[in-house]
Amino acid sequence: MDxxxxxxxxxxxxxxxxxxxxxxxxxxxxxxxxxxxxxLLQNAxxxxxxxxxxxxxxxxxxxxxxxxxxxxxxRVGPFRMLRIGFVMCAASALIALYPMPGWAxxxxxxxxxxxx
Numbered sequence: 142m143d144x145x146x147x148x149x150x151x152x153x154x155x156x157x158x159x160x161x162x163x164x165x166x167x168x169x170x171x172x173x174x175x176x177x178x179x180x181l182l183q184n185a186x187x188x189x190x191x192x193x194x195x196x197x198x199x200x201x202x203x204x205x206x207x208x209x210x211x212x213x214x215x216r217v218g219p220f221r222m223l224r225i226g227f228v229m230c231a232a233s234a235l236i237a238l239y240p241m242p243g244w245a246x247x248x249x250x251x252x253x254x255x256x257x
């Protein structure tokens with residue numbers, strides 16, 4: 142077996158940036174969005190219904206952004222779409238640091254979903 146193949150799949154190192162980007166997105170989503178931001182939401186909302194609405198906004202925005210990305214990928218380009226997603230993730234993480242009312246946290250949840 143050649144060192145540049147694994148199970149018949151060629152690997153020349155050009156996939157590393159893509160692999161790192163996907164890894165960074167999942168780490169961001171799991172560590173920040175699903176743990177830290179979820180804790181912020183729990184502290185902001187007294188009832189489970191509002192928490193569900195915020196999590197729903199995150200999910201719906203993520204699905205919508207995925208569909209929009211798939212539609213615009215050819216025209217805009219994958220690197221620009223990736224940069225837009227990373228900027229949205231970074232901006233939502235920074236914005237979440239500031240105290241805000243519940244409706245604003247729901248907007249941040251939607252931005253997290255769309256960016257990730």
